[in-house]
Amino acid sequence: MTNLPKIYAPQEIEGKWYQFWQKNDYFHAAATSEKQAYAIVIPPPNITGSLHIGHALDNTLQDCLIRWRRMQGYNTLWMPGTDHAGIVTELIMERKLAEEGTSRIELGREKFTERMWQWKAESAGYIVSQLQQLGCSCDWKRERFTLDEGLSKAVRTAFVKLYNQGLIYRDTYMVNWCPECNTAISNLEVEPIEVDGNFYHIRYPVKDSDVVLEIATTRPETMLGDTAVAVHPDDERYQHVIGKTACLPLCDREIPIIADAYVDREFGTGTLKVTPAHDPNDYEIGLRHELEQRTIFTQDGHISEAAPEKYVGLSRWDCRKRVVEDLQNLDYLVKIVPHRHAVGHHDRCGTIVEPTISLQWFMNVRPLAQRAIEATQNGEVRFIPERETDRFYHWMEIIEPWPISRQRWWGHRLPIWYCNACDAVTAAMETPQQCKCGASDFHQDEDVLDTWFSSGLWPFSTMGWPEETEELKTFYPTSVLVSGWDILFFWVSRMIMLGLGCMDKVPFRTVYLHGLVADEKGQKMSKSKGNTIDPLETIDTYGTDAFRFALANVSTPIPYVSLSESQIESGRRFANKIWNAARFILMNLEKHPIPAEVDAIETEQETLEITWIRSRFSHTIKTTTDALENFRFYEATQTLYAFLWHEFCDWYLEFTKQRIAQDEPAALWVAADVLEQTMRLLHPLMPFLTEEIWQQLPRNRTQDDKSVTIAPWPEPTGENSTAETTMATLTEVIESIRSIRGELNVPIGASVEVHIQSPNSEVRERLETYLSQYLPAFTRVADITIAESLQKPPASAEAVIGELAIYIPLADVIDLEAEQARLSKRHQQALKDVTAAQKTLDNPNFVERAPEKVVAQKRAQLERLLTEQDKLARSLAMLTESGSENGD
RNA sequence: GGGCGGGUAGCUCAGGUGGCUAGAGCGACAGCCUUACAAGCUGUAGGUCACAGGUUCAAGUCCUGUCCCGCCUACCA
CATH class of the missing domain: 3.40.50.620 (HUPs)
Incomplete structure (x- = not known):
């Protein structure tokens, strides 16, 4: 007896196989x-x-x-x-x-x-x-x-190369500054988050005048760095103050009132305080008007000496409080209006970012971005899903210089040296020997590169x-x-x-x-939400393969993919199912070992089910390969799941049982062969389980077959539509019988007689050939009758498949009312389908314009439906009659 | 403000270039310990494909508009 346990235990085999792969250098x-x-x-x-x-x-x-x-x-x-x-x-x-x-x-x-x-x-x-x-x-x-x-x-x-091309340069420019991390960061690292804030309306008196400008700001503390007030050049309300001077409250400073088209007349009061050192837009305005840049914050986010003394040393937030208090006390504050707005936070530490003027190293990415766009347009790079291409283009088009220096220590120090004598800048692989000024003392730039550079x-x-x-x-x-x-x-x-x-x-x-992984409610998984799935715990509980299968299975091309425990559980069940299919085959192979000349035997004894499973498998190979080629992992998992579970296990292995009982083991040998090849198809998704099973299965030991990892990927061998059609008929008949038994609660132990009527001789022939062979595997049958026409036996249940009718006499157990309800429901459905098909065909335009093939299909469908509907109607009538007779 | 993605069964999602009676997994219900698997088997129920128009012989699929949800992006102080 084989020693395989009934339940697949991934923990016991995974480590073993990984070591095996490593030892053999397969990777x-x-x-x-x-x-x-x-x-x-x-x-x-x-x-x-x-x-x-x-x-x-x-x-x-x-x-x-x-x-x-x-x-x-x-x-x-x-x-x-x-x-x-x-x-x-x-x-x-x-x-x-x-x-x-x-x-x-x-x-x-x-x-x-x-x-x-x-x-x-x-x-x-x-x-x-x-x-x-x-x-x-x-x-x-x-x-x-x-x-x-x-x-x-x-x-x-790379740095030196790009520097020499003039793409890397040093500049004083406004950058996003993280006061917590004490470094410049790039735009991408700034995450705008909506916060509840206020608009503070402040009075700015105009010098030598009665006029007072009311200016709104969300950041009152920055007024300490104001160096101008701006209005729109065409704003009639403010023509008379343009060119005049405003008195900056709290600061005892005078600042010019300038006109700049950036100001939105419609927004707020139409006046803007300008803080060139702490706002990107104000910075631009400042450059246009040559305004003073007054940096009022220190690198760690406190108030600098550039502000009035009483505020120096305060944190940004304490300073805001103090400024508002002082404005209020001095009657400069008009009102405070609640206002929700987006504020930039450092994505790594969560600190509110401070736009600051700073001397940094930048990379001019424009030329490279242009080349990237061209390369993509030329098809040198392809994005999947395709929609991502547009997102990429958009970003490449609006891209700005990339600040690449970070005032940090963990990283690649900039390969930039400054001459201690003349301050000359050298980019080099190593410390330079001599400066062009003749000196030989250098110091290297203290900064490190943005981690994304490397x-x-x-x-x-x-x-x-x-x-x-x-x-x-x-x-x-x-x-x-x-x-x-x-x-x-x-x-x-x-x-x-x-x-x-x-x-x-x-x-x-x-x-x-x-996509990114979300939970079953579509919420992005994050530690703070507490909805994460821990991969290692999952692997412990369910096994790696189950986890991988679930991951691949949910990875449809949508931005957020939902993963739930139940899907991983489903993966585990699938693994167990495969395990047991393998167990079944291996156990039976002990009694019926594969002879050396298996190929010959198989060919001689090729039966319908063998041809069928080979055809279905070929189709599975094709679909799986195609799915992987197109990155449709979910399609690969679904294809393999459906094939293994619902075709191979549900049908083929059941046929095999019957064959074994009839002492025809060829079906079993084919089962082993198909499973071996399926393990190859499934290996990329479930590497451990497939290796374990593959190693145990007998196979034609040809060349290098020490591991499924390096076994050849199966090639489609072709499909057989005749076998598939025949099998479809058989499975339909079997399903109908099972359905009757199920719905009428015929006990599993009870044998039934099956009478089948079909006017089609070919169908009858097929059924005669195969049904007696297969049926016992699926349901207990006492006797099967197949005839061109036959009388419906009394007190029998009925199923209709096109022109084919199945009768099962159930004198002892039949519940006439239940059978009537059952048939009636089927009849209603048939009627509905007939009406729909009839409607389509009654439309002359359809017959005229639709492709011949479609019309023919529709006609065949209608014919079949009509037959079914008719049969069901008659049986129903009979049943009602006999029912009332019984009742009388 | 602009753009993208989504809305299909109770839940999570599939449904290349329009054409089988719209599918799967999970869940639900009923019945089964049938000797590979109860982590299983069999059967059943469940959908006006967000809404409104349009194109077409034919629309879940294509077009227009609307409504929700999510995301990306933008300088509204």
Whole structure:
């Protein structure tokens, strides 16, 4: 007896097989190969992070693609690695340090980065082992880290190259500043969040005049940095004050009243206070009018010396309170009106961002963005779903200079050196030897690069760039990039631009952007909402394959995909179903081992069910392959689910039981063969289970068949429509009989007689040939009669399939009323369908204009429906009659 | 303000270029411990495809408008 347990226990086999794959080096891609290359670079997770549901989805889909292509015979590379993830990682470390009673600043740069590296060393293996638990078939020998020596060299090379092209430059400009993180950040890192605020209406007296301008602002504290008041040049209300001077309350300063078309006459009072140092629009106005830029905030968000002394040192929020109080006391405050508006928050730490003028390094991404657009238009890059293309174009069109310097420590330090003697700026790979002024003392820029700069190089930096490696020749551009749509701008577009900038080639041919995982209510999963599904807990409870199957199954091309426990549960049941199908086959194979010359036997004894299952399987191969080619993972899962469960298990294995009972084991051998091949089809989705079963199944040991991981992807062998039609008739008959038994509550132990009437000799012949063979497997039958015409036996239940009628005498058990209700319902439905079909065909335009094929189909349908309807009507009439007779 | 996606069974979702009687999973109900699987099997119920027009012989599918939901994006102080 076979030793397979009744219930599939994923925990016991997953680790074993992953080690087996690793040991045999199946995931390693050769740098050079005769085979066609297929490469994916992993979106590198944070080195200190852990696997969340988004990773699970993203990496499941990638692994699925990689495993599928590997089986198809490609030289597949899945490049793994991790990201230092800049600010996020630093922030977590800062929290740790705070717990220890120290801080980043206290430690200093050197000690702090030391701690970071130490932490990296401790936690680096964690995310990798989690990806391995998920079954990811990454080429671990090639694992990279964004701060590795090689990748750091790539970063410096890219920087210097772009600097020399004039695309990277230093400038004083308004940037978004995070006072908490003490660094500049890019627009993308600013998240506008709606908050409840106020409009503060403030009086600004005009000098040497009785006029007082009423100005509304949401940020009264910024008035300390006001250097002008603006009105629209054509605003009739304010013509008389243009060019005059306003007295800035609380500050004892005089500021000009200027005219600028930016001001919206319709909005508020039509007057605008101008704070060039702390508002992007005011900054622009300031430039146009050469206004003073008064920076009233310090880097950590407190009031600077540029403000009146009494406010210096206050926090932004305390200052707001004080300013409002003072305005009120001095009668400058008109009113406070509640106002809900969007305020920019730093996406990493949640702090309200302060627009500030600052000296930063920027990258002029316009030229590269233009090239990215062209490359996409030329079809060098393709986005799936297609709608993402427009989102990409839009972003590329409105893109602004990218501030790339961060006043942080964890990252790639800018390869910029300043001459200590003459301040000359040099971009270089290493510390320069000598300045053009003759001096040889330099200091390197203190800033590090935005973390997305290094991850933007990922597709080629991981392959050894700037060296001209074999890997680059073989795998660049990579085949597909898989990621959530939420980082299209952050990462994907930067990779495209930097790929074009550094390699002159796009980094990947296809970008597949999947949805984000939401819960069953459509809410995005997040820790704060407490609706997350933890991948590792899930794997523990349900098994990796069940989880992967569920993830692939929900990944339809919509922005948010709903995942619920019940879907993972469904995956688990599916795994168990397959397990038991395998058990059934293996158990029976012990009694009926496959002879060496199985192929010959199979051909000789090819029966309807064998031809049928082979036909259906061929169809399944075709559909599954097509689904994967088009990134329709949900279609692959559904196809395989339906085939395995509802065709292979529900029907084919039931036929097999009957064949075994008749001592015709060929059906069993075919079952083993089909299951073996199905395990190959399913392997990309459920790698562990399929390997376990595949290893146990007998197969023609040909060449390299040590693992399903490297087994060839099945090819369709062709479908057989005759067999499928015949089988359809048989299954319909069987289902009708089961339906009668079910609805009339015929006990399972009771044998029934089945009388079938059909005017079609061909159908009768088929039924005669197969029904006696198959029927006993599905229902207890005492006797089967098949005839061209026969009398409906008394007290019998009836089912109608087109011109075919099935009668089951049920004298002992039949409930006439129940049977009448049953037939009546069927009759009503038939009538409805007849009416609909009739209506279509009665329309002369339909017959004239619709394609012949469609008309013919409709006619055949109507004919069949009419026959059914007629038969049902007559039987119903008879039944009513006999019913009333009984009643009399 | 602009744009995108969505609204199909109680729930979550499928329904290439219009053409079988609109499907699946989960849930519900009824009956079954049938010797691979009760994590199973069998049967049943359940939908005016958001709404209103239009194009067409034919619309869940294409067009227009409306209403909801979600998201992205924009400088309204």
